[in-house]
Amino acid sequence: METKEIVKEALKTRRGRKAYARRSLAHFTYIYLGHYIKYDTPDFHLEIYKDLGRTDIDFLELLAFRGSAKSTIASLALALWSAVTDRKNFIIILSDTFAQAKMHIQNIIYELENNELLIRDFGPFKLKEEWTSTNIILAVGVRILSRSRGQRIRGLRHKQYRPDLIVGDDLENNELVRTKEQRDKTSEWWNGEVIPAIDTDKGMVVLIGSLLHSDSLMARQKALILKEGIGVLKEYPIMREDGEILWHQRYTKEDIEKLRIRVGTRYFQREYLLKLVPEDGQVIKKVHYYQKLPKIKAISIGVDLAISQKETADYTAINVIGKGEDNNFYNLRNIAGRWNFNTTLTKVNDTYKDYRGAHAGIPLYLGIEDVAYQHSAIEEYHRRFGIKPKAVKVSKDKRARLEAIEPYFVSEQVFFREEGDEDVVTEILNFGIEAHDDRMDAFEISLSQLLDMAQPNIRLL
Incomplete structure (x- = not known):
C-alpha cells in the first residue's frame, strides 16, 4: 500500500509525476494546476473528479452551485488532462457566448504555454500550426476546439476522429430561458448538433450548469436521465436540506448567510441551492x-x-x-x-x-x-x-x-x-x-x- 511518503518521493521525479497524473484527474489537477486550488478539497470535488474520469458512462450532467469550481474542473482540468495524457483525440468545449468560448481556450493555452512543470513533463505542446482563439492542435495530435451555443457541431472531424469529449459549460442564460421558443431552439441544437456529433464508441458528453428554468436544457436533460436512466446526474447545492455545507473548507454558515443577503433570496435559491423559484408576478407557482x-x-x-x-x-x-x-x-x-x-x-x-x-x-x-x-x-x-x-x-x-x-x-x-x-x-x-x-x-x-x-x-x- 502506498504511503504519503512514497507518493511524495515519487512526485519529485518526472516519471513519478506522469504516472500519478495519468492515473486520475484529481492527481493531475493537484500536481499541475495547484495554483487553482486555494482551499482544502471537499468530498464533492473528489466525486466530480472520479465521475469525469469514468469510462463506463457516456453522459454526465453536473448541477453545481455558483463558485463550486465546476468550470475549472470540467472545462480546464478535464480538457488538459484528456489532451496531454492521450485519453482523447478531439475535444470540444461549448459555451453560451463566443466571448466565453474564447476565454476557455485562452485559459487552456495559457497553461500549455506557461505552466513550466506541465511543459517539462508532457511538452512541448505547440507545432508549427498557429493556435487561434478557438482552435488548437497539440504536438501529440489532439485538437481542442471551442464553440458557442448554436454553432454547427455535427459532422466535425479531426483527422479520422469524431469528437470524443464534449463539455457543455453554462450554455444558457436568464434571458435565453425566458421564452419557450428560445428554450426549444437550444434543445433542438443540443439534440440535433451536439449529441449526434459525439463518437458513439468511446465518446463522453459532460453538461454542467444550474437550473435557470423548469423547462431549460439542464432541466430537460435532468428529467430525461431520471426517467430513462440515460446518463448520470449529480447535484451539488452549496448546502443540503439538513444543513450540511458541501464545501465547509471554504464556506461557513455565516459566509453563506452573507452571500444570501448580498445576492438576494431568489438568486441564492436558484444559483446556490439549485432550487427553481417562481418569477416575480407568477400567478400559478406549482402544478x-x-x-x-x-x-x-x-x-x-x-x-x-x-x-x-x-x-x-x-x-x-x-x-x-x-x-x-x-x-x-x-x-x-x-x-x-x-x-x-x-x-x-x-x-x-x-x-x-x-x-x-x-x-x-x-x-x-x-x-x-x-x-x-x-x-x-x-x-x-x-x-x-x-x-x-x-x-x-x-x-x-x-x-x-x-x-x-x-x-x-x-x-x-x-x-x-x-x-x-x-x-x-x-x-x-x-x-x-x-x-x-x-x-x-x-x-x-x-x-x-x-x-x-x-x-x-x-x-x-
Whole structure:
C-alpha cells in the first residue's frame, strides 16, 4: 500500500509525476494546476473528479452551485488532462457566448504555454500550426476546439476522429430561458448538433450548469436521465436540506448567510441551492400530476381560436379536462396548431366525437371563445355538425382569469398528465413571459366551464 511518503518521493521525479497524473484527474489537477486550488478539497470535488474520469458512462450532467469550481474542473482540468495524457483525440468545449468560448481556450493555452512543470513533463505542446482563439492542435495530435451555443457541431472531424469529449459549460442564460421558443431552439441544437456529433464508441458528453428554468436544457436533460436512466446526474447545492455545507473548507454558515443577503433570496435559491423559484408576478407557482385517472363524471372541451396558418400567428388550441368522482379536475388532452378554417372545425369535432364516444352518458361541454370573427366559426360549427357550442365571452384581462382559477391549483384540485401536457403547463407557469398562451387560454375555458357547471351541449334532431 502506498504511503504519503512514497507518493511524495515519487512526485519529485518526472516519471513519478506522469504516472500519478495519468492515473486520475484529481492527481493531475493537484500536481499541475495547484495554483487553482486555494482551499482544502471537499468530498464533492473528489466525486466530480472520479465521475469525469469514468469510462463506463457516456453522459454526465453536473448541477453545481455558483463558485463550486465546476468550470475549472470540467472545462480546464478535464480538457488538459484528456489532451496531454492521450485519453482523447478531439475535444470540444461549448459555451453560451463566443466571448466565453474564447476565454476557455485562452485559459487552456495559457497553461500549455506557461505552466513550466506541465511543459517539462508532457511538452512541448505547440507545432508549427498557429493556435487561434478557438482552435488548437497539440504536438501529440489532439485538437481542442471551442464553440458557442448554436454553432454547427455535427459532422466535425479531426483527422479520422469524431469528437470524443464534449463539455457543455453554462450554455444558457436568464434571458435565453425566458421564452419557450428560445428554450426549444437550444434543445433542438443540443439534440440535433451536439449529441449526434459525439463518437458513439468511446465518446463522453459532460453538461454542467444550474437550473435557470423548469423547462431549460439542464432541466430537460435532468428529467430525461431520471426517467430513462440515460446518463448520470449529480447535484451539488452549496448546502443540503439538513444543513450540511458541501464545501465547509471554504464556506461557513455565516459566509453563506452573507452571500444570501448580498445576492438576494431568489438568486441564492436558484444559483446556490439549485432550487427553481417562481418569477416575480407568477400567478400559478406549482402544478400537480396524476398517475392514475379516476372515474370521470363530466368532461369539458375548451377551444381558443386563431384561424391562420402563418408562422407568426397565434395557435388554435383545444383542451379537454374531466371532473373526477373525487371532484378533482384531470387534464385529458391539449393540442394546438396553425390550422385553416375547415381543418380547425374538423379538429374540434373530432375531439368532441372522441370523448362523446368514449364517455357516453356523462355531461360533455364544448365551449369556444367568442371574440370578433370567431363567432362565425361557432355558427358554422353548429351548422355543419348539429352541435351548438357555448359561445364563451372572456375578459381581456388574462391575468385576472388565471388568478380566478389559481385557488384550485393551490388546493391541489387540478392535475395534469406527465406526458402530453408539457406545453400547456409551461404556458401556465410562465404566463407573461412565454410568447404564446393559446394552450393556457383553452385550458382556462375548459376548466371554467366545469366550475360554472354549464349545461351540456344539445344535439339538434
